[in-house]
Amino acid sequence: MKRLVFSVFLILALAGGAAGYLLLTDRVKPEIALAPDSEVAAPKREFTLTVRDAGSGIKNARIVVSQGDKQITLLDQAFTNPVREAVEKFTLEPAGLRDGPFTLTVTATDRSIANFGAGNTASLSRQLALDTTPPRVEVTSLAHNVRQGGVGAVSFATSEPVETAGVTVGEDFFPAYKLDNGKYFGLYVFPYNMDPKNFAPKVKVTDKAGNSGVGSFRYQAIARKFREDKINISDAFLESKMPQYYDIITDTRDNLQIYLKVNNDVRRQNSVFLKELSQNSAPTMLWDKKAFLRLPNAAPRAGFGDHRTYFYQNKEIDQQTHMGVDLASLEGASVPAANTGKVVFAGFLGIYGETVIIDHGLGLQTLYSHLRQIDVKVGQDIKKGEILGKTGVTGLAVGDHLHFGVLVGGHEASPIEWWDQHWIDDNILSKL
Incomplete structure (x- = not known):
């Protein structure tokens, strides 16, 4: 007994007081999480193992699968230094299992000296079935x-x-x-x-x-051919438009540099955002199966897929592609919803300025941008033709107009098709 007490005090002294005390008193087992949580698995299905220990840290983690008399170790990882959280990815492919039931067991041990120096050990066991037949x-x-x-x-x-x-x-x-x-x-x-x-x-x-x-x-x-266009960027344009991006681009006050960052970096960020927004599209059709509305009495100003080359002081500074249709009507014209749906975005969106996005379900959305005024809110159900706001010059707009876009899975596509009932009947509704 005296020898045990002496050993304990020696460990505390060598470990440095508080750290040694933690090793001695930590009696909390590590946490184990395994994803995905499924009852079936294919050989190439990737699993993610997460082990955590907020006390003394993880010492080792082990993954074993067993099927009948066969037992295979997929992972036996020892951690030299204290690790509070470890994430390991693995598949069942190396195990060479046959179709049918098997057991997957995970164990994790921390670095404490509890249990006579063995540490605290947690285990997780799952009964799964291997399925190698792909769906037809x-x-x-x-x-x-x-x-x-x-x-x-x-x-x-x-x-x-x-x-x-x-x-x-x-x-x-x-x-x-x-x-x-x-x-x-x-x-x-x-x-x-x-x-x-x-x-x-x-x-x-x-x-x-x-x-x-x-x-x-x-x-x-x-196949289609798309139009080429040249756009001159003036100092007057930069001075009037770039201040709206000062809180986004903070590392320079050079308006030309801000413009280039907006036209490139912010444009890419907007593209990522649109794809993320599409992931929550309604799983049912929300629109009325009729042709989408076009801004009334509006003349086209730019088309989908127009390849634009930008010039400043007669020098080429950038190239981009216009991913919508620009429609110009009266200044501050009322903008109707092209079809029935739900508002999923209403606010300022980078290159688009003040913008409304409506979800029509099944991955289909429409975008209305450069608005001067927004009259709807996120979550609001919208009827076809209901007024969303008024046209304006926000974002990178040159002149008062509506930039109208169609999105599928967050990818912009030509809006013109959706104004044509014959195209909708033949190419969309016939597939339903």
Whole structure:
């Protein structure tokens, strides 16, 4: 007994007082979290293991899978230095399991000297089933004719319930939504800057185990040419427009440098925001299946896909692409909602200035920007034709007008198609 007491005091002295006391008195087991929380798994499904210990820190973590008489260690990680939180990613592929039930066990031990120096150990055990069969996809829609810069639609069925479903175009994934009839419906964009030879949309679904199935469908890619435009940036424009960005760009007061940062960095940030906003699109159709409204009595000023080259004092300073349609009417003209939906954004949005975005469901949204006045609020249900605000010159607008955009999965597409009932009937509603 005297030897044990002496050892304890020796440990405290060597560990440096408070730290040694923590090692001795820490009796709280580490926390273990494993994601995803699923009852089935595929060999390539990536798991994320998180172990935490706010006291003495993690000493080691171990992952073992067992199936029948077979036991495989997937991870045996020792931490030399105290670690309060450790995150490890792994798959079941190295285990070489067969389809059917198996057990996954995680253990984590902290660095305390509790339990006679062994530390506190926590364990987590899950009973899962290995599933290596990918879901099958049956495309049920016909006549997929898609114009460059425009939107396509596809409907399909799957052989089993799936976790995610959608359409891949290049590296982009456009979510599909399950309809009341059990089928899936997805909108997707033929990017304006994609070579038609590289346009190859495919349906991709992933089941609850993590197996992916791919379905091909026949389509017709219709190439387009887009207009070239030159825009001169004047000192008067910079002096009048850049102050609205002073609280965003804070490292310079050179108006030309602010403009270039807005036209590039802020533009990219806006693009990311639009994609994030689309993730909460309603899973049902909110619009009335009729052609979308256009700003009344308005003349077009710029088109979708216009490639713009910007000049300052006769020197080229930038290039960008215009991703909407500019419509000019009377100054301060009332802006109607193009179709029924719900307001998901109302406020200042970078290059767009004062902006309203309406969600029409199934990944489809419309954007109204450069407004001088906004008359709606986020969360408000909107009827087709209801006034959203008034046209203006906020953002990077040159002259009073409405910048009208159509978004699918947060990707901007040509709005013109949505003003055409014949196109909607043939290319969207027929897929439903």
